[in-house]
Amino acid sequence: MYHYDSFDQQLATERVAQFRDQVQRRLSGELTEDEFRILRLQNGLYMQIHAYMIRIAVPYGMLSAAQMRMFAHIARQYDRGYGHFTTRQNIQFNWLKLPDVPDILADLATVEMHANQTSGNCIRNITSDEFAGVAQDEVIDPRPFAEILRQWSTFHPEFAYLPRKFKFSITGATADRAAIQVNDVGLQACKNAAGEIGFRVLVGGGLGRTPVIGTEICDFVPWQHLISYAESIVRVYNQHGRRDNLYKARIKILVKALGIEEFKRQVEADWQFTKHGECTLTEAELKRVSAYFTTPPYENLSEEAALATLLQSNRAFANWHKRNVKAHKMPGYAVVLLSLKKAGIAPGDATAEQMDAAADLAERFSFGELRVTHEQNLVLADVKQSELFTLWERAKAQGLATPNIGLLTDMICCPGGDFCTLANARSIALAKAIAERFDNLDYLHDIGDIELNMSGCINACGHHHIGNIGILGVDKDGTEWYQVSLGGAQGNAASLGKIIGRSFSFAQMPEVVSRILQVYVSKRDLNERFIETVRRIGLEPFKDGVYGTPVAADEKLLNADYDLIKAGTPYDTPYYSPRF
């Protein structure tokens, strides 16, 4: 993976000093909260219901064992012993005090990490394929380009005050695992007929209040022009994106308003000034960055023969292998997903102990590297098949081997009303209620591939629009309700879900999910996945199944066990908490 040179390190260090000074001026009252807000957001720092939250960048989801241990340290030293991995492959800590934040950033800088631009109206952390470099369907390893984009977008002087946030995602594989169709800019690395490398560029995708699938703006931008082309897109957006209405400020609204042809014309008109200019990437720079993403020293192995016997003799191992182990491009190796979706735990949460354990596992089994997925799990990308059983036993002991990747309980879920000031409804609590209702592993495996995505509000951090089952928290007269949509999907055949009807109370929701699954089970063809059934039969049978008879509330869900965050201990010093 990438390692900082002296230039990267110097910038990281200077950023910490800059923010330390800004925090001091906030604490002294010199900076108003309104002035400070934008500065702290550009350092990933939010004010949430209980405390400050920091979102630390995990560039394109890649982590070293040392970096993961730093997260464990932050969890112990400054937080309450855990962190939350996010749908942009980042990590958040929820219980921080403002005066500690400069120290956290300083600690992070010692392991080549930062929280730059993980929030605010700027270019956010670049996301990518969690299987980059090891996937069988990869055309080009996207990570060198993701790192080049990271450097270009870091502290870009022109684009720190955009109309709204701006998200890039990049993939180099034929199957899209990076949700490139629902990012502001989606990049698909590819080769043209002459074998040259370039990018198919999508623009104006996104979820949130107005979900849109991205539109192709160019079918092939040669790699040398990646930066100048990206810069022209963002420059046109910076000039013309709406600034009068927060809800219409994303690039997707501009692209819709202008039409893709006119938007493209403006981008190309700007690009003519820079296309062959100094921003053109050089062979030397690509070579320099690519050198960090070399193939690890794989052993010359063949497919592990003993595995078949183990899988036959141990059903629990076989269940895990079926769901949590993926094909690797090298014979004798496998890609392993460590599930952060154990029932009863907030999806994506990991304790400091689990972080340390994951770091240990990475060092022991996978060349010391990990990845974070946008589905909020961890990846060990280079595991010998012969060591899968040992790895499984160790991961299981740490609660990291729930055999549910891609199953119903592998939910994508935002922090929701337990933490977030924007949320209309709790999502972690509902995830818990659903996980408890569907705790029968045989049933989950029988249901098979299904994506349940949940957001506590319209901002869609939980990607509910592209969940096969999407759940959205809505506010009705100050109480929480949940709207259900079906038919959303991510990947190459990305689609946006459609709402099935009126919303439900918290205590009705597990039964609603159950009814949806019952319709699927009764209507599915042999080997037909949930999304395929929805696409074939449409929404009507599901509406009939869900709304046919009144949905009773589950009384046990009305008790306080589902308020994950107890009243807590609010901080009582000014500026330490949003309560002031």
Next chain:
Amino acid sequence: MQIIKHKTVVEDDWQVLHLSEADTPESVVIPAGKVLVPLQVWQAQRDILLARSDLGVWLNSEQRAETLQADIEKFSLIAVNFPKFADGRGYTLAYHLRVRLGYRGELRAIGDVLCDQLFYMQRVGFDAFAVRADKDIHQALHSLSDFSLSYQASADVAQPLFRRVQR
């Protein structure tokens, strides 16, 4: 008042002309002395104003640098107004003035100019800053040196880092 110019706090006697509701660009009377006039006033009274040597022009964030293309050589001072510090259009405007139009005179940030934006402003081509009166101008001066290097090309350095140094 004091402004920052070429990384120094200096006294400055330019006045910024704002159109009141009663004014029109055609009819507003331009006071004597050093005056920064709004772009639309320059456009409306160009023929008369061409004679004055003590005149600068200011653009608002939604206006386009290209509008000044024909006249760019006539000015020794152009200002860009930030209606709100979070309105980032002024950065692209400045970049265009410097890089696309080749403007070499003083480029001043006016309006909601606080302390912590100056580093980026300097990078896109501003060399003068009329820091908002209630802010500490010396603190603002300090923020001009927040970083000692940068990854990208902009108006301040024509090359991105990978072309500038051996990495």
